[in-house]
Amino acid sequence: MTLVVPYPAGGPLDTSARLIAQGASTQLGTIAVENKPGKGGGVGADLVAKAAKSENRILMGAVATHAVNPWLYKDFPYDPIKDFKPLVLIARTPNVLVMNAELAAQLNINTTTDLVKYLKAHPGELKYGSGGNGSIGHIAAEMFKSLTNTRMSHLPYQGSSPALKALQSKDVALVFDNLASSLPLIQSGHLKALGVTSLGRDESLPKVPSINDEIPGFNVVTWFGLFAPASLPDADAQRYAEAFEASMKSSSAKANLKKMGIEPEDMRLASFKEFVASEYHKYGFLIKAAKISIQ
The missing domain is CATH 3.40.190.150 (Bordetella uptake gene, domain 1)
Structure with missing residues (x-):
C-alpha cells in the first residue's frame, strides 16, 4: 500500500x-x-x-x-x-489568527475586537499573509473582512512557512494559520494569538477565545x-x-x-x-x- x-x-x-x-x-x-x-x-x-x-x-x-x-x-x-x-x-484543527507579538503590542491590539477597531480606524493600512491564493488562510481572512466590513490587502506566499516568516519580519501584520504550525511560535512568544477559528476554544490554547465569540458566524476549520x-x-x-x-x-x-x-x-x-x-x-x-x- x-x-x-x-x-x-x-x-x-x-x-x-x-x-x-x-x-x-x-x-x-x-x-x-x-x-x-x-x-x-x-x-x-x-x-x-x-x-x-x-x-x-x-x-x-x-x-x-x-x-x-x-x-x-x-x-x-x-x-x-x-x-x-x-x-x-x-x-x-482550527486555524488561529496571529500577529507579530511586537507589532501587536505596538498597536495595542490584544483581541479580535481590538483588531477590528484598528482596521476601521485605519482602512487598508494592514496587510495579511496567507499560504497562497485559495488557501484556508486566504478564505478565513476574506470571511473575516466580509463579516466585519473591514479592509486589508492580501500577500499570498508559497505555503504556510514563508507566510509565517513574513509575519515575523513584519512584512505582513497578520496571518490566519494552521494551529499545528503556529503553536510553537505562539508558545515562544514570537506571535500573539488573537483568536481561534473554531466555534469553541482549543485545549492547546485555553486562554485564547474563539473568534466566533466576538464575530458571530465565523467558523473556518x-x-x-x-x-x-x-x-x-x-x-x-x-x-x-x-x-x-x-x-x-x-x-x-x-x-x-x-x-x-x-x-x-x-x-x-x-x-x-x-x-x-x-x-x-x-x-x-x-x-x-x-x-x-x-x-
Whole structure:
C-alpha cells in the first residue's frame, strides 16, 4: 500500500500520515508514504483518484483537496465526491489568527475586537499573509473582512512557512494559520494569538477565545483524513478504516498528535462521507460569496 500525501514533507499532514501508517502496518502490511505536492494538493489527489486497483494507493486528503480546490480551479481534474471513498477523518484543527507579538503590542491590539477597531480606524493600512491564493488562510481572512466590513490587502506566499516568516519580519501584520504550525511560535512568544477559528476554544490554547465569540458566524476549520479511490470494495474500505482508526487512537499516536495540537476524531465511512459533502457545499458558498478564484 502507498499512502500519498499531496503536500511537501515535514508539515502536520505529512507527520500525521507517517505516524498513522506506521501503526496501521501491523494489520495492513507495509505502507509506504509518498509526497506528491502541487496545485494545493491537487496533483497527489488526482493521482489517487485515477489509480488502478493494482496500485493500492490511498490519499491523505484535506479540506483543500475535497472542499476548497474544486471551486477555485477551472477544468478541475477530479470529482472530490464521486472519485473517492472516504475512509476515516483523522482530525479537525482550527486555524488561529496571529500577529507579530511586537507589532501587536505596538498597536495595542490584544483581541479580535481590538483588531477590528484598528482596521476601521485605519482602512487598508494592514496587510495579511496567507499560504497562497485559495488557501484556508486566504478564505478565513476574506470571511473575516466580509463579516466585519473591514479592509486589508492580501500577500499570498508559497505555503504556510514563508507566510509565517513574513509575519515575523513584519512584512505582513497578520496571518490566519494552521494551529499545528503556529503553536510553537505562539508558545515562544514570537506571535500573539488573537483568536481561534473554531466555534469553541482549543485545549492547546485555553486562554485564547474563539473568534466566533466576538464575530458571530465565523467558523473556518482545517480538517484532514484518509480517502481511497471510489473503486475500492466496501469490505476493504471497512478493513482499512478500522486499521487506521486503531492506529491513530493508540496511546503513542495520540501523544505525538497532541504535541502538534491535534486531537484524533471519531468519524469514518458513511458519516465521514456526509461530512465531506457538507464541507464541499459550505466552501463553495464561501468562495463564491468572496469571489475568490485562481486563474
